[in-house]
Amino acid sequence: MAVREAEPVGSLQEVKEAGLDREDLLGIYRHMLITRAIEERGHILYRQGKIPGSFYTGRGNEAAAVGVATAMGPNDVGTPLHRDMGVHITRGVEPWRIIAQYMGREGGPTRGRDGNVHMAAPELGLHPMVSHLPAMLPVAVGMALAFKIRGDRRVALGWFGEGSAARGDAHESMNMAGVRQLPVVFICDNNQWAYSTPTYLGYPIEHVADRAAAYGFDGVVVDGTDVLAVYREAKAAIEKARQGGGPTLIECLTLRMEGHAVHDDAFYVPKEMFEQWAAQDPIERFRTWLRSNADMTDDEEDQITSVVKRLLNDALERAEESPLPDPSGLEQGVYASAEDLDTPHHK
Amino acid sequence: MSTGTQIEVVMPQMGVSVSEGTITKWLKQPGEAIARDELLLEISTDKVDTEVPSPGEGVLAEILVSEGQTVDVGTVLGRIGPAGSEAAASAPEEPVPAPASVEPAAVAPEPALAAAAPVEAAPAPVAAPQTETSGNGRAFVSPVVARIAAEHGVDTTAVAGTGTGGRVTKKDILAFIESGASAPAAVLPGPPSTEPQPPAPEPAPIPEPAPVPRPPDETPEPQTIPVPEPMPEPPTPRPPTQPEPAPEPQLGPGEVLEPMTAMRRGIADHMRRSLDTSAHVTSAIEVDMSRVVALRKKLKPEYERTHGVNVTYLAFIARAAVETLKEYPWINGELRGESIVTRSSINLGFAVELADGKGLIVPVLKNSETLNLLGIAKGVADIAERARSKKLLPDEVQGGTFTITNPGGYGTFHGTPVISQPQAGILGTYAVVKRPWVIQDEMGQDVIAVRPIMNLTLTYDHRLVDGALAGRFLRDIRERLESWDEAAY
């Protein structure tokens, strides 16, 4: 085994040592529920014709996304992908803006200039992905380079999938980050299917994280359905990077529980594989853990569920109130002007 | 290489961008024998120093460029004659093509090769409309000639053409018109012209609002109030500070230079001007926040759940300040010229820090006197968020009547903020700190209790507000905060 395979997280005591109190745990649970609820709502809206274009979800990746984002510091930055809605939710992007983004409304983070999860929230440290995966990895490395040059104690996180690990951007960015020991953490959302391509046609080694050794830093594989294990590994890697310990590659192993996008029924995923992973649904898994380890009560569960429900209803209402963007403004905003540089993220 | 001719030694091109080189040393002198590829001289260029091997064998016949001289790439530096020949006294007459030279310019253009190359460097010749008879050529009229002809009512067939095939050129028709040969131009309306039309009588243009920024300290006087003496001129607004062409500041070791942003310059100017304008005095008071802390703990989850708003200490203080300001109109007022202005509305400004101390902005919550605690909490959260994401409207950073600044978030317990002009005061709120506090127990005995204490400061313009007034104002705010009446707010 070339890389470490992370142990699952057990007792509440162990979780406390990782820096989470009971309130944090309930917060994580709420974020995972919001993440799934938004994507389920999006599915419905898409089928109602209210969302144009394609629609992608991260079902099955909620724990990986929320776990990593929970471990980020307030001034850390990242470039999450289309399976990482949980990162946006955890960092505090308002749900109504996400739905407005889906619908191409003015109220969405890109004001209808881009769609689905291509979302910016620079004030929350999130920079919008592009479709050319993993093109945001070199960008994350550049962010880390800025921190290193300036002496900021901040960390950049770059996400990629096991499919895009085959592209040169992944190599160039990890190599440069390794050479310069930059404060960056690479998160591989390994959901085992790059559209219809299985892992054995994408890479010839056991784990994507095996590659970390070739770039001179640590790699770790973690069960991406275990939100607490993901948190623990991400926290350790982020703090190591913050202390000057250089990059880490964390591979979160999950299964993409839906097609590549709504138009794909994923017929090529073997039934047994799907059923095996369905049995370890990350949200249900964490709910069970909370009930047996953190004494989550029926009341608490009901309260969280109803908060999420209300949040989603309000979000949908507000998103639908948001106007469509005014086409007369299309040609403005292609080029930045000097005053745009005074924005908070440009510090 | 033939021994019957001379071989040229040229300045080589040592890199794609190198255009010249300097001879540092000749390793052979005229008359000395030299073998092919034997080192002949040393040169230096912008990019590299190198030795030049001889391009052929024989005797160094002459040196044309001496040591220390700098010449262009391709320049002939010397010549090598056949073995047994003598050094020449002067340059030979017959130019000899260089052998394998690295310098493209030294390769004589070979017309045969260039012509055979399947490429087309020259443009296609300009397609003249007709090259034969003048009659056909005159029929073509270029767009500009057609336009000028139409504008001036000129028959182009009457103009002598000097262009290809007798075509009438722009110069031809302009000369024709200049000579007075054409009909009067004005009678023939041309096609839509790019020339400006003579101005038709029209209503007087509405003047554009003058884009001259009014400096905040330039205070127009109310017309109705007689002024006994001429006012001193407000300070002339300085032209916007230009970073150029100020000399670059000298940097010491370890120092870092960064240009000011427009926002930073604006803050710098305003702060300086405020201190030059108002007579700043600061008074402070300690407030026992026990009641507010307890109330906030109770309201916070409720407000969050039902209104999605985080109720902060600042909201309580702002609410108390508004209520108190109603009773102290001068502190909510301003000096305008020789007069004192008070008003019925309270527009509360909040100093919002942009990330990492790179600037601040003071959005204004208009008509705060109409808002209850929830309204203020919502309003503050909204303008602060929009201030940080740069989504404030211009109107929302103007018209403040009193400002609250909250530097206590980092634990400071006292400060002396600068007044936002032309206001009369600014309230500073500081960290809530648990302190041993002397209170009276139910028996009337003095005892020490642990209480959350906060310092509040009022920085006021002593030109308008006296110390006693400021003290009473602070006392009343304290009173409101310490005995917070939930129903009233």
Next chain:
Amino acid sequence: MPELTYIQAISDALRQEMRRDQRVFVLGQDVGVYGGAFKVTLGFQEEFGPWRVMDAPLSETAIVGGATGAALMGLRPVAEMQFADFISCAWDHLVTVAAKQFFRGRTPVPIVVRLPSGGGFSGGPFHSQNPESSFAHIPGLKIVCPATPHDAKGLLATSIEDPNPVLYFEHKHLYRRIKGEVPEERYTIPFGQARVHREGDDAVVVTWGAMVHTASDAADQLAGEGFEVEILDLRTLIPWDKARVLESVRRCSKVLVLHEDTRTGGFGAEIAATIAEEAFEDLDAPVVRIAAPDTPVPFSPALEKAFLPQVEDVVKSLQELAAY
């Protein structure tokens, strides 16, 4: 005023910006100890240290992508491509990421990519290209092509100050061949303002980069024939000074568009089309283009000379325009 070569002016400008603004830093291959392939950053690492003059691995993607990330975090990176030709390896990061980030996320990407471009020295197909028109087609990028030492310095300062991704094409053939007076103090030159390199009313040559000097030599030859040619140096292609070009077209009525890049889809086509659309009734002859033929840049001097527009080609076209 000191006389500097074109490359010295670039180097001076960069050093001046790095002294003035600590956020400015350089990254690229061999830019450190070696001072860059063309020695633009020679001595910089001693002055600014290894992190502000950063030797990158052979990774154009990571260099331009990394510059984008650093710019998003508030720095002002100046990335060097060893040759403009190698920008193809970073295409994605200019076109997909840097050019579109502000449009989508309102987050400016103030990066400068320095691109040593152009031919004339047997650099062959991979060290001689002028790929500016490929990027002129990408909304969100700005394109700068200085022709003189004075402009090289002022335009580099503007490029670094600009809040957008700027491609700064510096012509290798001009590096040490062109000298001119350059003020010592810092100055900027606004984008989108053409410069009249030579005055004349009989025809206008619209051009940029090294071809400004080719056109100038040609115009000097024609002056003896009583044909005065204006040379308009665009200086920046995005944005380009359309108003100034149309003004010259209206005055001169005969136009030659000249560039070193290949013909089809070259930026000259955009200029010619604009003239046809907006100044048709001011033309006294067809708009003429001179450009390199549609081939890769050849290596052999004989072929390269046939490829690159020469002074005599320009003279011939201008003579034809004069006679038209």
